Amino acid sequence: MTQKEIFVAHRSEFKERERKIVPHGNTEIGVYRANGKLYAYQNLCAHQGGPACEGLLMPKVEEVIARDQTYQGQKFNYEELHIVCPWHGWEYDLQTGEMVADRKFRLKKYEVVERGEDIYVLV
Amino acid sequence: MSWYELPTSDIHKMAVEELDTSKLLTNAARQRDERNYKDLLIIDVDCHHYENESLREIVDYIEDPVMKHSAQMATTGGTGVQTSFLPGLVGYQDIAGRVTRYPLRKSEKTPTGKVHRDVTLTLRWMDAMGVDYVCLFPTPMLAMGSHPQTEVEVNMARAYNRWLTENILYTESRIKSMLYLPFNDPDATYKMVQDFGDKKGVVGFMVTASRYAQVYDNAYMKTYSLLEELGKPLAFHAGYNWSDPILATTNRFIATHALGFTFFNIVHCANWIVNGLPVRFPKLKIIWIESGIAWVPWLMQRLDNDYKMRSSECPSLKKLPSEYMREMYYTSQPLEMPDDLSVLETTFKMMNAETQLLWASDYPHWDMDLPSKIYDLPILSEQAKRNILGENARSLFNLDTSPRFPK
Numbered sequence: 001m002t003q004k005e006i007f008v009a010h011r012s013e014f015k016e017r018e019r020k021i022v023p024h025g026n027t028e029i030g031v032y033r034a035n036g037k038l039y040a041y042q043n044l045c046a047h048q049g050g051p052a053c054e055g056l057l058m059p060k061v062e063e064v065i066a067r068d069q070t071y072q073g074q075k076f077n078y079e080e081l082h083i084v085c086p087w088h089g090w091e092y093d094l095q096t097g098e099m100v101a102d103r104k105f106r107l108k109k110y111e112v113v114e115r116g117e118d119i120y121v122l123v
Numbered sequence: 124m125s126w127y128e129l130p131t132s133d134i135h136k137m138a139v140e141e142l143d144t145s146k147l148l149t150n151a152a153r154q155r156d157e158r159n160y161k162d163l164l165i166i167d168v169d170c171h172h173y174e175n176e177s178l179r180e181i182v183d184y185i186e187d188p189v190m191k192h193s194a195q196m197a198t199t200g201g202t203g204v205q206t207s208f209l210p211g212l213v214g215y216q217d218i219a220g221r222v223t224r225y226p227l228r229k230s231e232k233t234p235t236g237k238v239h240r241d242v243t244l245t246l247r248w249m250d251a252m253g254v255d256y257v258c259l260f261p262t263p264m265l266a267m268g269s270h271p272q273t274e275v276e277v278n279m280a281r282a283y284n285r286w287l288t289e290n291i292l293y294t295e296s297r298i299k300s301m302l303y304l305p306f307n308d309p310d311a312t313y314k315m316v317q318d319f320g321d322k323k324g325v326v327g328f329m330v331t332a333s334r335y336a337q338v339y340d341n342a343y344m345k346t347y348s349l350l351e352e353l354g355k356p357l358a359f360h361a362g363y364n365w366s367d368p369i370l371a372t373t374n375r376f377i378a379t380h381a382l383g384f385t386f387f388n389i390v391h392c393a394n395w396i397v398n399g400l401p402v403r404f405p406k407l408k409i410i411w412i413e414s415g416i417a418w419v420p421w422l423m424q425r426l427d428n429d430y431k432m433r434s435s436e437c438p439s440l441k442k443l444p445s446e447y448m449r450e451m452y453y454t455s456q457p458l459e460m461p462d463d464l465s466v467l468e469t470t471f472k473m474m475n476a477e478t479q480l481l482w483a484s485d486y487p488h489w490d491m492d493l494p495s496k497i498y499d500l501p502i503l504s505e506q507a508k509r510n511i512l513g514e515n516a517r518s519l520f521n522l523d524t525s526p527r528f529p530k
Contacts, residue, residue: 044150
């Protein structure tokens with residue numbers, strides 16, 4: 001079956017650290033440009049159906065544990081960004097769409113293509 | 124400025140610059156339409172508003188002139204730090220802003236006019252979810268049971284209840300409430316039921332559970348008798364108090380919340396049963412709110428096991444503690460969803476969910492549930508779904524739903 005292309009934006013209008021939400025049928029697709037790459041996911045949380053792509057994008061929070069196993073605090077890991085559903089806070093790995101607390105749940109992922117100056121999502 | 128602040132069009136931030144509940148709940152409205160909720164009675168037995176946003180209006184209803192003056196001064200000027208009339212709690216319900224309806228709440232626009240903003244906002248999310256009627260509760264006042272001054276709880280409870288009935292319940296018939304009881308003062312509690320039991324939209328009364336009152340104290344018996352006579356249920360609304368000595372040992376809110384919202388209700392429920400209160404007030408309907416339901420089979424098993432060895436300590440009981448618990452009512456939210464649904468199925472069976480479980484959203488709080496949480500469960504019959512989503516509450520509250528479902 002031939003995939004349909006949905007226009008997202010001209011490359012010049014979609015900068016690093018931006019997000020576009022494009023309509024697709026009775027739902028939407030969230031498209032992200034982060035760390036030099038493009039990602040696209042259905043705007044539908046695997047939990048209760050929230051608009052997962054309309055919330056924050058947060059760096060992963062990590063624990064700082066010293067060699068002697070003592071707790072030293074927490075820090076952000078800016079290499080792993082999380083899509084956070086605004087309804088309840090379910091967090092998804094931006095690179096894979098997997099829910100970070102239980103990776104059997106995931107956002108539906110779409111392929112993004114760049115042709116000339118234009119960016120499309122394949123559906 | 125850090126790059127994940129609210130709100131902005133930047134990738135790391137919000138997709139909208141102001142909160143619009145209807146837009147935030149677009150996917151809920153899609154569920155409503157896909158599942159055809161318009162033909163289904165849906166009653167939400169536990170939802171909230173933020174009465175702190177109307178605090179200046181509420182304190183004008185305080186009857187004690189000296190306290191009223193103090194409250195008016197505290198809410199109209201000063202430093203802007205939290206007032207002693209709504210002290211609130213330490214906690215992180217919004218998951219550091221990840222649940223965006225918290226930080227954006229004040230940006231939501233409502234029309235100016237005669238309809239109270241809280242009515243507009245409540246109807247906005249009710250309509251998006253497909254909810255017909257709600258039982259509305261306050262938010263910061265859930266912590267009033269730990270206020271060191273009993274007279275502040277009593278005066279604020281009366282002021283809030285007068286304000287709520289006159290400004291919300293009288294004006295919007297889809298919004299009901301079980302009114303706040305100043306439970307740390309048994310006489311004031313009794314008077315509250317006397318004075319407000321017949322007010323429009325009052326479908327019962329509510330005790331905030333995070334407190335140290337002994338539900339079996341003789342001082343409460345006249346209130347239970349009166350409630351039984353009026354046919355109005357008594358609800359215990361769960362809460363946490365991070366300053367509670369045992370909860371103070373937790374250092375992450377996840378533990379404070381998961382434990383706090385269950386164990387206060389567990390303690391009150393155990394005390395209610397072992398003191399034989401179900402035997403003394405057999406027609407008084409008891410509702411346990413916002414503790415989820417996983418604790419129910421746990422407490423049933425614990426009490427039954429001990430009761431078989433120590434029945435001499437609770438000689439009033441005529442049957443097993445679990446059998447009394449099976450006659451009580453429970454709200455569903457936050458409904459635990461185990462991977463193995465047979466666990467949930469067993470829980471439903473043990474608590475007679477088909478007749479005793481009441482769907483609740485807890486909206487707009489962070490761990491809210493949609494009606495689909497019940498509607499989509501493959502382990503429930505169609506009738507059980509209808510009962511849990513609305514019919515059980517209609518019977519319990521003797522609610523006239525004909526305005527929404529004309530015959």
